[in-house]
Amino acid sequence: MSTPVLATAAGREGWEAIVADPAGAVIASDFDGTLSPLVEDPSMSRAADGALDALARLARSVGQVAIVTGRPALVATELSGVTGHPGLGRLVVLGHYGLERWEASTGAVTSDPVPPGVEIAREKLPALLASVGYPDAFVEDKGSSLAVHTRRLADPLPALEVLRQPLTDLAESVDLRLEPGNLVLELRPPGIDKGVALRRLIDSTNARSVLYAGDDLGDLAAFEALNTLRSDGLHCVLVATRSSGATALTDAADIVVDDPSGVVTVLTALSDAIATR
Numbered sequence: 001m002s003t004p005v006l007a008t009a010a011g012r013e014g015w016e017a018i019v020a021d022p023a024g025a026v027i028a029s030d031f032d033g034t035l036s037p038l039v040e041d042p043s044m045s046r047a048a049d050g051a052l053d054a055l056a057r058l059a060r061s062v063g064q065v066a067i068v069t070g071r072p073a074l075v076a077t078e079l080s081g082v083t084g085h086p087g088l089g090r091l092v093v094l095g096h097y098g099l100e101r102w103e104a105s106t107g108a109v110t111s112d113p114v115p116p117g118v119e120i121a122r123e124k125l126p127a128l129l130a131s132v133g134y135p136d137a138f139v140e141d142k143g144s145s146l147a148v149h150t151r152r153l154a155d156p157l158p159a160l161e162v163l164r165q166p167l168t169d170l171a172e173s174v175d176l177r178l179e180p181g182n183l184v185l186e187l188r189p190p191g192i193d194k195g196v197a198l199r200r201l202i203d204s205t206n207a208r209s210v211l212y213a214g215d216d217l218g219d220l221a222a223f224e225a226l227n228t229l230r231s232d233g234l235h236c237v238l239v240a241t242r243s244s245g246a247t248a249l250t251d252a253a254d255i256v257v258d259d260p261s262g263v264v265t266v267l268t269a270l271s272d273a274i275a276t277r
């Protein structure tokens with residue numbers, strides 16, 4: 001498979017660094033919209049064809065393979081099907097934007113404490129949604145955070161705008177943060193994001209290079225962290241899908257693909273390049 005189009009010199013240099021020294025590389029990816037196609041019902045998300053095999057093939061030669069997601073770690077492992085998948089015995093899943101860490105090698109999850117604001121927001125949310133005319137907005141209760149989805153409403157985009165300020169106010173009143181995403185507004189704990197999560201992973205693995213793939217606004221923190229580390233000498237490849245239409249992410253990427261099948265193509269091309277170096 002040929003090398004994907006790398007739009008930047010820094011991206012080309014990052015790709016070459018991973019190929020030359022795969023043991024020093026972290027390969028990390030978001031889940032929804034990046035490894036799995038977006039669907040109406042979040043409980044129906046599944047890994048794209050070939051995604052797990054592509055990760056497993058890379059896992060044979062790189063230092064660390066990881067999924068970094070807004071989902072709870074165990075939900076992401078279940079939906080993606082990574083548990084027990086051949087070749088993914090060293091996979092790490094960083095869930096809840098890094099609040100949780102699941103290790104395939106042990107099956108155990110560790111978590112930072114969940115702040116009390118989540119429980120208060122959980123109690124207040126139904127009345128708030130009813131008061132702004134969206135009592136039927138789907139609330140995905142993720143335990144450590146609450147995601148309000150508008151995808152299945154009759155007017156998803158206007159609903160998102162109506163809900164944005166009241167949900168911001170609720171989040172701030174209980175010391176949570178509002179995380180906007182693709183037709184979703186999430187109330188989640190402060191102090192952690194995908195950038196912090198990725199930095200922790202890079203530090204713990206002493207990585208010399210990183211490829212990160214994402215699709216949505218929640219992935220911007222990871223891109224920003226990598227851009228900062230890049231100026232400190234870390235070799236990076238930033239991959240974005242167009243799945244969520246987040247132009248801030250695609251504009252900042254070294255490689256842009258249409259959807260998760262494009263991510264599979266990129267990961268496969270990378271393991272081909274490593275195998276033939």
Ligand SMILES: O=P(O)(O)OC[C@H]1O[C@H](O[C@H]2O[C@H](CO)[C@@H](O)[C@H](O)[C@H]2O)[C@H](O)[C@@H](O)[C@@H]1O
Nearest residue numbers: 031032038039040042069070147151182183184
């Ligand atoms: O960090 P991610 O793995 O990308 O998770 C972010 C959110 O993804 C999910 O919502 C998105 O995917 C759904 C299923 O395809 C889709 O219905 C929804 O509109 C998208 O926003 C998930 O449900 C959220 O909990 C995650 O935070």
